[in-house]
Amino acid sequence: MAEAETITAAKTAHKRLTIARAMADAIAHEMRTDERVFVMGEDIGPLGGVFGNTRGLIEEFGPERVRDTPISETGFIGAAVGAAMDGMRPVVELMFADFVGVCLDIIYNAAAKNCYFSGGNVHVPMVLMTSTGAGYSDGGQHSQCMYGTFAHLPGMKVVVPSNSYDAKGLMTAAIRDPNPVIYMFHKRLQGMGWLGTEKGATVACPEEPYTVEIGKAKTVREGVDITIVSLGMGVHWALQAAEKLASDGVSAEVVDLRSLVPLDRDHVFASVKKTGRLIVVDEDYKSYGITGEIIATIAERDISVLKASPQRVAFPDIPIPYSRSMEYWALPSADKIIAAYQRMER
């Protein structure tokens, strides 16, 4: 995959894009080439999406194909399911992943299961894009990640880009996929002026469309002493930690999962086999989640590759607190990853 990406990249002009812009570009291209693709959600029309990822679409494609909806997630996500089953390729937005509580049924009981329930005779090719993440004091109903919740329920693919190159390629792949794809973008990587943005998320992207294969992790920094596995915002914390560890002579490898479903277990295992040490970083809640899943994957396959007990850096099992001091105390960080490394070496 990495090779294919490079070949595509070499041929075309590049532009530095925010994730928001990358998502909108990918959607726009698919809308130009496939009439089945349309977009709906709250404030995705003239406003361009609260997080900017549908900006410019209504101007190009008009209000029929770029539909502002009522505040009615069960209604319009349910409508997306019905439209997808009838042959369309809807891209719908759930403004915050936290809001899934009001519409989970239609997502996990219908979108995710109708292919199975029909014995493969009915497909539900839709993209549900939704924002995740804390770190700007939005309180406990606008800051959650919910990665593990979506990834736990069978029948949906789940992708989580950490940078705009992956964001564009994963969006194109998601729209072309014949299955429901949950596309989870982190607000603090989005490139919105009014939200603090991690600089590393804004990278050069080919102007031409390309896909990043769903289900493939990527090693974003090579190392030999320890593997740090993460996704979304966590990849940036991991890279910061790797940089600091390097100055202490520790060579850390960073793996960006990019997809949670399917999960690239082979890639993670190969890295841990090489380094013998594993830290998993997840902004989602600690228990019953991704950190446990990754560690179990290694333990199940061959526990002997581990030279030390794996560590997890995740959000504690508490609602996300509002006050900045408490919120940052609870969030993962580069320092916490380094502390986890030090615990392993003790």
Add this chain to the structure above:
Amino acid sequence: MKPTIEQQLWMYKHMVTSRYLEESLLAVYMEGKTPVFNMGEGPIPGEMHLSNGQEPCAVGVCAHLTPTDVVTSYHRPHHVAVAKGVDLNRMVAEIMGKKTGLSGGRGGHMHLFDPTVNFSCAGIVAQGLAPAVGAMLSRHLQKKPGVAVAYLGEGATNAGAFHESLNLAAVWNLPVLFVVEDNSWGISVSKAQSTAVPRNDARAAGYGMPGVYVPGNDADAIFDAAGEIIERMRKGGGPALMELETYRLAGHFVGDAEGYRPEGEKEALQAKDPIPAYSKRLIETGALTDDSDRELVQAAHAKVDAAIAFGRESSYPDPEEAMQHVFA
């Protein structure tokens, strides 16, 4: 819009088919469940929600539909599936959990999907409503013809998805007919205990759409009302809601002791069974003779018998097939 004799005979045939299908399914369902009733035993395990008594709601509406029109139904789906033209053999095989079933045994009786006639149903109350709206959004965007009918029980009108779906259909002016089958009971809770208005057609006004109430559980009356609405929808008239008075002659599911019913209710309902009444009417009006009635009933029964035999003779899926079709 009065039904022609041909349409009446179509409705009668499908009511008879549905009823006999359910009687036959019930007989198979009870195999292995006596003397001790264990839902997990027998050739048809699991919950079984029969629709006997509600057949007029299915035929009176579906008589106006073509295979390209979309129907979503709920956990009590057999009568609607029969009226929409779902393949009987594959439907019975699915209910028996067989490899030849509509989905190879992955769905069961609450999850019947037949895309060849655009039929689907779901086990969650009010879940099918928003997808029906979306199917019509799809037709609108593709400039393809069709209407959708979303069936629901009267209990589903108190679920949030009802509100969201009706509002969305109305705000986008999509041709979706919401058909409320009012059998008075949400499992054991009566409509009066659960619903703030005596009739749900009143609720249509809250969404700026027409609401129609059809009393009497009568196929001709339902045909009449549905015909006008569907004709209007096909001309761009937007969504509508119908509430149909109907009767659930059996329990919520097979095995339901029905202790919540007032004394005498069940017996009184049996006397109002819509199928013998309809047969009598057709004979009185000359649409049927005793002989043609017998022939029609025999033909319907033969088709069901063949479907039951097909289901019985089909093999079970290999257990490992459970892993297939999670993804397209």
